[in-house]
Amino acid sequence: MSSNGEDKPGLSWPDHDSGPTPPPEYKSRLRDEDRATRKPLAWWDRIKLLLLLLGAFMVLVWSTLAEFAGLISFQDAFAQTTRAHWWLLLLAGLELIRQLHYLISERSSAYHRFWTDRVFGGFGRRAGRMNDWNRYRIGRVLKVLFFLVILDLVLAKLFDLSPALALFQLPVVLFQALPFILQLSFGFFFVIVQFVGLFWFLSRGGVDVYFPDDIKTRYTDVWGQDNVLAKVKENMVFLEDPESIERKGGYVPGGILLWGPPGTGKTLMAESVAGETGKPFVFVDPGAFIQMFMGVGILKVKSLFRKLRKLAVKYGGVIVFFDEADSLGNRGALSGGGPWGGGSMTPSAWSANPPCNGLSYVSADAASLLFRGSLEPSTAGERPGGITDRIIMGGMGMGGGMGTLNALLTELSGLKKPRGFFNRVVRRALGMRPKPPPKYRILVMMATNLPQALDEALLRPGRIDRIYKVGYPSKVGRIRTYQGYFAKVRNELTDEQIEKLATITPYATGASIKDLVNEALINAIRRGRESILWEDVIKAKQLKDLGPPEDVEYIERERHAVAVHEACHAVAAYKVRRHLTIDIATIEKGGTYLGMVASIPPEDQFTRWRTEYEADIMVSLASLAGERLFFEGDSSSGVSGDLESATKLATMMEGYWGMGSTVASHGVTHEVGIGGGGKPGKGESQKEKDLLESNLGYRIEEKLGELLERIADLLSDERKTVLAVAHALETNRTVTGDDVEAIIEGRPGPLIDGRPYHVPHFVEQAEAYHAEALAAHKAHSKPTVPLPSLPVPAPVYSEVPSGNGELGDPEGGSAAEGA
Missing domain, CATH: 1.20.58.760 (Peptidase M41)
Incomplete structure (x- = not known):
């Protein structure tokens, strides 16, 4: 083996002097706030706008010379163009001053700090004393005024009037041009409405907004799920008072997933949140994102979160609830394995009885191997009954779609980009950094009975921070639920009978308990009674469990x-x-x-x-x-x-x-x-x-x-x-x-x-x-x-x-x- 380490594959460089030199240390690029001066501009970036304005002015001078060829000199053409288009020179002068300002800021740290900290920084500090909603309203008024000023100057130039009178001439001109405008509008809508209008209408609907006091359901109406309800209440406390956790360095949990069997009270729990909170509550229909045309679901997601951001800024927070979330976030794998075709026999975190330690006792490599193996089709022969491993292709209308899910993932925790035209364009043109977006306090709640169908990217912390199982109520929970529903109707049941009923209905959910009490009431009314008796409850249970018996007689x-x-x-x-x-x-x-x-x-x-x-x-x-x-x-x-x-x-x-x-x-x-x-x-x-x-x-x-x-x-x-x-x-x-x-x-x-x-x-x-x-x-x-x-x-x-x-x-x- 040579001394220079060439026969040692896999080494970056040998540990003695005769080998190649180590690579230079990587230096991170400085942030703008860490610089003592302004970041230098390239010369082309510095002069391109100035050249454009001066070039436009010289073109106008040449146009004047060509129009009066042989009659006026260059000096006269320059003076005439200056009188007619003085504003171009004004813009060029302003651009020259801006570039001189940038040049001095690149050379002098004191000058740069004065403008950054004292001028623009002071303005930012004074504006920061207002809340987001006041800044939003003031900014909207200033935008309208700025637009009217620009429009007035343009009209004054077109009509050769003073700016004070030009704006009042606009209605007259619009009325005169109305036939032509209508013709253009008709042609536009005739060609475009088939696409734009169709997609716009398809992207509407499926989203209901409830404001405080619109819903009467409260936490006290949710029975049998006290443990989960306590956790949900905790999230509501953080949403109502975010400073209680943010000032200590934390953040408000932004997502809750409620999963469990159907009828266990997931939607009722979300409804109680809507009734208790002082924030707007947005309910998303589970079928809202299932559309015939590709791309409509993406438009719906973006429109939904645009509405959520506005509500969050206006009211200080908003809650959005996705019911049957598996219809939207269904990129996860649904396994049809197991010996009976009813699912994998390996318990998972979503199973009713998960394994005692899951995969915590194996290495990461072994866990990955087991996970990949569980996703591969079986290598055994065809199962009895012709059950085989197949891949089913979904076409249009077969779910939210990959693009819809990707749009949802991006909106939940994508780039926190600055928003607004003036914030992104005008502030940057004035040499000011765009303001970061405000903290949109949006709490996402989802409910599903198929959590294994949800994509893992949707369930990661930062999108869904809390995952709660809303399982079958315990016996104590069933007793409380029976007591709650029986309290709404007249009955003659004793506490012992209600406890017995909870015992003989081990997997009753809130929905099935409510249905059974209603069926018992129907039995009592059918017999002409005003109050429910035990026999009415028993007959209702028999009907729900077995169905009506057939009217036949055995030999x-x-x-x-x-x-x-x-x-x-x-x-x-x-x-x-x-x-x-x-x-x-x-x-x-x-x-x-x-x-x-x-x-x-x-x-x-x-x-x-x-x-x-x-x-x-x-x-x-x-x-x-x-x-x-x-x-x-x-x-x-x-x-x-x-x-x-x-x-x-x-x-x-x-x-x-x-x-x-x-x-x-x-x-x-x-x-x-x-x-x-x-x-x-x-x-x-x-x-x-x-x-x-x-x-x-x-x-x-x-x-x-x-x-x-x-x-x-x-x-x-x-x-x-x-x-x-x-x-x-x-x-x-x-x-x-x-x-x-x-x-x-x-x-x-x-x-x-x-x-x-x-x-x-x-x-x-x-x-x-x-x-x-x-x-x-x-x-x-x-x-x-x-x-x-x-x-x-x-x-x-x-x-x-x-x-x-x-x-x-x-x-x-x-x-x-x-x-």
Whole structure:
């Protein structure tokens, strides 16, 4: 290796004297305020305007000589031109004085400081004592006066009148030229209105401005979201009193994003802000930026922010609210991955249950690799059902558009450029720097239920400073919301009943609670009452969750089969499932089910465990095990939905959640093409491929078989309990969860007494009736004995609360098993 470092690639210069010299140190260009004198001008910039004026004057002198060729001398032509166009020499003299002023400022620091600090600086300080709105009004008056003076001088020259009379001659001339002006106007509008007019009209609308006291909603009208509301209030305090944070070196947060499921109160929260604030509130329609023609959305954005700046200067601040912001800021990637095509199985910051640490435990390079991998299409084969990775091209009218989003990003935090013609042009012509724009205190609020669709550039600090999740209300929040809406109508509900209602509606939002209370009021009016009773609320809940039952009647043997099917679900749910409680059991046929047993979580829970999922699977498989048990190995097609739910859960447990016999995630192994049920690499034999692809399926089947055997043993031991619940369903058609538990335990329930179901004589009658129904099932005939009656008649009540949701929600929630 040579001593001069030439054989050392990658070194800028060697660390000894024989090598090349280091590069010179970079010196930053001085700011204007750091200079002792004015920045020197180039000679061409100094003389170009003076040459233009003098050249124009000499052209006029030459024109005079040419007009009177041989009659006057150059001196006479110069004097005549001077008398006729003296103003050109005046402008040239003023330009000469300006350039001399600049030249002295470039040479003398004292002279430069005098004009900068004492003259122009003093003027700026005196003007700065006025607020922005007063300066705006005074500036507008001065602009009008300046325009009138220039117009008066021009008219005086044209009409050969004194400036005092020339301006009054303008209306006469305009009236005489009116026909010609109308002809030009007609031609202009005929040609241009198709484009300019169309785009102008398309750029209007979609923006509503509300001034203080226009909206009556207040913070006290927002229930169930106290934590988020407190944060929003904090932002309003900073907007109303910006000096409280700015004088300490901070800045007022300029953007808030409210995201969460539909109906949780995001728009209501923004409406309460509009009612509480003393600033104008601008509501932007979510469809305002969706237009047929490209470029209209950009015009709308610029027009909107021009209006916002005027309102901010006039009122000291303004709030703008973009509802359904994903329709505008939709440059983000929406993933359709996951084994069921419903989204990626990797939790994100926007998911209901984000991972405990996200990507904080991996390096930046590993996090980037994982992120890029999540955006790439799967390398595996086509998914079942023909679901493949595709890119959908959006045409006109398919959203706000890239240009609209870019315009929004620029307006939110673009260059703070000086605004106004006089500020940018006239001040610079006078040698004064344009004044920076005032502080436009604009608070941007956005709401969306698709935050993953928003572009990352839109969500960065400086544009959106605060991101708040407006999720499902907690139980305490639901109770407060129910109390608020029930307080607006007459009702006879107790606090215990309202708490019970909040418990049996775990994922109720503000919108759904309001709708349920209104439906309960309709039920009360339908029955001729002025006050809402508990039964009205229960019937309203049943209608909202299940829809109206179909007006059909089962044949007797099918009614018994459906009742046994649902009774197996109910008994299994009561015996093996502790994280959910039974809400309703029904055999009334709905739009997509013959019957169902719905369960709800008794408390808010955010994590799910292996034993809970296994209990869910056993409750789903109870229908298949029960039909085989009670119908001598036969089973119906009504178990298809239960098997689908059980298989989904078993697949997630074995392949994704680490709740099976292996630890590896099937999604990753399937993508990269290695074992664990994934796609084998190239060159592998068909036998090895079949072995790999059947591995996960074998584990799933093994898990389902094990749980099916366990639940079959349980139902065999609880045979008489299943028949008792089936009898209650056949008799009442719909039974509450509390009554199901009373029947199983043999105690009095709220509406049904469960003790008669455990009388030995009734047990024998129930077995005899089942034997007749089984015989009728085999022969496709009608049972020869009627449904047995209870020793003590039980009250009949079918208007009961119902559940919601379906089994198999990986995030937890209510479960419904049915035929």
